[in-house]
Amino acid sequence: MRPATTGNDAAMTILLRRRLILAGPALLAAPALAGRPAAAQAPRTPAQMEGPYYPRAIPDDADADLLRVAGQPAPARGVPLFLEGVVRAADGSALPGARVEIWQADDQGIYLHPGDARLAQRDPGFQGFGRAVADGAGRYAFRTIRPGLYPGRTRHIHLRAQPAAGGGALTTQVYFPDEPRNEGDMLLRRLAPDQRAALTARVTPADGGLRAGFDIVLA
Ligand SMILES: [Fe+2]
Secondary structure, three states: OOOOOOHHHHHHHHHHHHHHHHHHHHHHHOOOOOOOOOOOOOOOOOOOOOOOOOOOOOOOOOOOEOOOOOOOOOOOOOOEEEEEEEEEEOOOOEOOOOEEEEEOOOOOOOOOOOOOOOHHHOOOOOOOEEEEEOOOOOEEEEEEEOOOOOOOOOOEEEEEEEOOOOOOOEEEEEEOOOOOOHHHOOOOOOOOHHHHHHOEOEEEEEOOEEEEEOOEEEO
């Protein structure tokens, strides 16, 4: 069970809602969405392996703000990253209430998982895992950090999305443009160019960090 909602959680919920409202016009103006009729077919977001670091136990604080952990005095270390986008069905319609989960390494490349050999050194101020529910227009948003690097992989965030009605869950990974390790990454390099583009976030500067746009199309 989650602990009772704190004042900080409530403030963050308001902040996230405000970000979504502010992002509204920008999302509508995005090339991927502009002019696309609601019923347009969209290619399904490619699936990728779950990997070994999905949390073995969901942490008590599992909200959409990974920069703050309930009970921890310091915020997460690293570059703040605002990961946001729209969840749609293959017919182009938005999926309100879709559930989105992310899990990722901290700024030093360490996962919240007993299988990570460096677990003892992980940043206690970074949540490592979070959940969001898409709003009425299918939009979701997380506050997190740019994930740190660890041996053998390029920079990435693990993501799982599922329609509110259940079924049709997608597990995949979010990549970043212009990363030196992208060309050598065993999972990224095997993708066709259109699939690779679909899994690469649109990264732009944001106040105090980076914005990463990542839309999701479920089957
Ligand atoms: Fe990973």
